[in-house]
Amino acid sequence: MKKVEQNNKVKVHYTGKLESGEVFDSSEGREPLSFTVGAGQMIPGFEKGVLGMELNEKKTITIESEDAYGDRRDDLIQSVPKSQLPEDLNPHEGQQLQSQTSTGQVIPVVVTNVSEEEITVDANHPLAGKTLVFDVEVVGIDE
Known part of the structure; x- marks a missing residue:
């Protein structure tokens, strides 16, 4: 089974939540999110979290603030x-x-x-200083 590697273009469906369970973003009802792993298009923790996932695999990724939007300043x-x-x-x-x-x-x-x-x-990002929890499903992996 093919796994997500650096430089793969991937498509994922996701739901992003705060630790309280409050949803702040989701691809539900929309096209999946497409990005190239390692290209810096996503927060670092999200990219790290999808590495090694297989096609159609579902996973929950918890991302501390330093790997998301940083600490509040x-x-x-x-x-x-x-x-x-x-x-x-x-x-x-x-x-x-x-x-x-x-x-x-x-x-x-x-x-x-x-x-x-x-x-x-x-001017802090609204999610700065927060731990983020993403439910992710990989729906596409391209070289």
């Missing part, structure tokens, strides 16, 4: 004076915004606090 949380925001912006907690670095890179941020004078935004 306090340096990615910032306070921004409201005077620096566009006039027509009415920020609220949970709102997703985009920030631009001095090099022009666009970074998604989430508003975590709004006060009279400023807002606090968090």
Whole structure:
């Protein structure tokens, strides 16, 4: 039976959950996820988890934060004076915004606090610092 190896293009169906069981993403009802193992298209723990799996094999993979989206970083949380925001912006907690670095890179941020004078935004990935659990089924393996 063929097994997943480095550089194989694979197709998988998956359900991603937090340790609490809360589902954060799934391919259910969609096309399977396709990626090349070792190409850096997926979080490292997901790629490691599918290595050695056989076609049609199902498996649960638990991925610690360091092999997923990393630990939460306090340096990615910032306070921004409201005077620096566009006039027509009415920020609220949970709102997703985009920030631009001095090099022009666009970074998604989430508003975590709004006060009279400023807002606090968090540029950490929403899944940073979390252990992720994936139920995976390999449905295709190509050389």
